[in-house]
Amino acid sequence: MxxxxxxxxxxxxxxxxxxxxxxxxxxxxxxxxxxxxxxxxxxxxxxxxxxxxxxxxxxxxxxxxxxxxxxxxxxxxxxxxxxxxxxxxxxxxxxxxxxxxxxxxxxxxxxxxxxxxxxxxxxxxxxxxxxxxxxxxxxxxxxxxxxxxxxxxxxxxxxxxGIQVQPNKAIVGDNAFGHESGIHTHGVLSNPLTYEPISPELVGRKRWLQVGKHAGIHGMNAMLAEYGIKPTDIQSKQILDKVKNLGDQGKQVTDVELLSIASNILGEKGIKRIVQLTGFSVSTGIGTMPYAFVKLNIDGKDFIGTDYGVGPVDAALNAIQKITGQISELKIKDYGLASISGGSTALCEVTIRVEDGQGNSVSAKSIGEDIVTTSVQAVIDGINRIMLKKMLNQKKIQN
Missing domain, CATH: 3.20.20.70 (Aldolase class I)
Structure with a gap:
């Protein structure tokens, strides 16, 4: 033409x-x-x-x-x-x-x-x-x-x-308002505009901090403070040293791991668990849709959830979300699975991120032999942390 x-x-x-x-x-x-x-x-x-x-x-x-x-x-x-x-x-x-x-x-x-x-x-x-x-x-x-x-x-x-957003995507990527570097976390805690061009709330987001090999004491202590933990200067340095050691090994340090490290150094038996897993079973097989039963005790009250899924893990997580969605609008945002040893008895590592209705998120990790049980334990750990954070924030507002 x-x-x-x-x-x-x-x-x-x-x-x-x-x-x-x-x-x-x-x-x-x-x-x-x-x-x-x-x-x-x-x-x-x-x-x-x-x-x-x-x-x-x-x-x-x-x-x-x-x-x-x-x-x-x-x-x-x-x-x-x-x-x-x-x-x-x-x-x-x-x-x-x-x-x-x-x-x-x-x-x-x-x-x-x-x-x-x-x-x-x-x-x-x-x-x-x-x-x-x-x-x-x-x-x-x-x-x-x-x-x-x-x-x-x-x-x-x-x-x-079914198309995931890349973590480093502008505005809506997971890392768009996340900070790990010690200099950055210190700066953003002092004045958010130091390392953020806009307020995350302007686009429906929440700022989040992460600890790792680049972490600093100010950012780490700010994360611990969200859970009501206030270590001394000496304890803070000890916690940070352990965090950096994990980071140097190429490991992602989740919120739950940070709290576990802090708990050990502060000599506490553990952080308060609001959610307890009191019952759990799954059924699956060829020609049947995977099904899960979950029973949780949340702050003294029992809740039961059942659901189906594309596999036993999906069914179990769906059942948990049925319960937590009723209580606190909690959702499982990300789920990752990795094998950390070989053979039929290989250990698996499950990493999850839980998010509430206000955009607050918490990461958790669990290691075990059974994929379904390990996944459920990771999710329960994450739910505990985000509900504890929410409870402490509500107390601050009331005071």
């Missing part, structure tokens, strides 16, 4: 849509790799044919922000119509190109939650919205998006479509 034939087809398509009473947005496929004068000519001709708006697609994510701004201005000049931009992320520039188009005069950007899309994805709604809301521009942009619902929406979409 020649250029003239392509132009003729574009005009015919617009005229056909208008003849049927439709609103027509003309989208020039692969616009950013098209000869610029020809692209501008096409935009002008389809506008004359009756197009209501123009879309500029960066179909293979090939443009730079500077060039995208130039062709956006070309489209505005040639058509005097509202302009949309549709950017792909093949070179990681989808959001930058979308912002560039908007700043050059475009009125609409095509975006997707979590940046989900063909190949490397599209411009991420959450990044685009927060950039317009928070970055310094010469004018103010309003999107009408409730930013405090961004994280909840991201998690819902991720779970629904």
């Amino acid at each position: 020649t250029r003239e034939q392509a132009l003729e087809k574009a005009i015919e398509a617009v005229e056909y849509g208008k003849s049927r009473g439709l609103q027509v947005e003309f989208s020039a496929e692969d616009a950013t790799r098209t000869d610029r004068p020809f692209l501008k000519r096409v935009f002008g001709e389809v506008a004359k044919a009756g197009a209501d708006r123009i879309d500029i697609p960066d179909t293979v994510g090939y443009s730079t922000p500077e060039y995208f701004a130039e062709i956006t201005r070309d489209a505005i000049e040639a058509t005097k119509l509202p302009i949309s931009v549709h950017c792909h992320n093949d070179f990681g520039l989808a959001v930058a190109n979308s912002l560039s188009g908007i700043r050059a005069g475009a009125q609409c950007a095509h975006v997707t939650i979590n940046g989900i899309g063909e190949r490397a994805g599209n411009a991420a709604l959450e990044e685009f919205v927060m950039a317009l809301k928070c970055l310094q521009y010469d004018k103010k942009y309003e999107t009408g998006i409730k930013s405090e619902l961004l994280y909840e929406t991201s998690r819902f979409v991720s779970k629904t479509v």
Whole structure:
């Protein structure tokens, strides 16, 4: 097809849509790799044919922000119509190109939650919205998006479509508001803006601290304080030394392990357990759906949960979530399983993260021979810690 034939087809398509009473947005496929004068000519001709708006697609994510701004201005000049931009992320520039188009005069950007899309994805709604809301521009942009619902929406979409959000993703990634480095945790505890561009609550998040080989005393003590633990300076150093030793071995130090280390050094028998596992069984087999029965004692009251799952572990965790969802809106956010020895009697290591309705999260780890039992124990440990944290926070508010 020649250029003239392509132009003729574009005009015919617009005229056909208008003849049927439709609103027509003309989208020039692969616009950013098209000869610029020809692209501008096409935009002008389809506008004359009756197009209501123009879309500029960066179909293979090939443009730079500077060039995208130039062709956006070309489209505005040639058509005097509202302009949309549709950017792909093949070179990681989808959001930058979308912002560039908007700043050059475009009125609409095509975006997707979590940046989900063909190949490397599209411009991420959450990044685009927060950039317009928070970055310094010469004018103010309003999107009408409730930013405090961004994280909840991201998690819902991720779970629904089965595509996990990478931990280091901006705005909605697990690590976006997480801190481990001693310098960073000290700074963010003194003034959050030191190492955070925005408040996590603005996007429905909570700040979290983690201990590891880069941890410092201030951050570690802040984590312990959430559980009502206040070690002396000497005890803090002893706890930190053990934490760093684990971190140097390449191990992730969970909240439960930190509390266990602190408990040993402080000479306490253990941290209060609000949740006790008092009954547990699973059934599974070929031709039957895995089923679990769980009985928990929560702060002196007995609760029973039963549920099915795709496997015995899933069934057991579903049964636990049935109970905790009624009591405290607790959810099992992440689940990881690893083998740490070989053979049929191999030990397994289960790491989980539990989250409450306010976005507070706690990690826990358990090691054992039976995958199902070990998984249940890890979850119960995590639930205990997050409920203890919540109980202490409520006491602080009351006082």
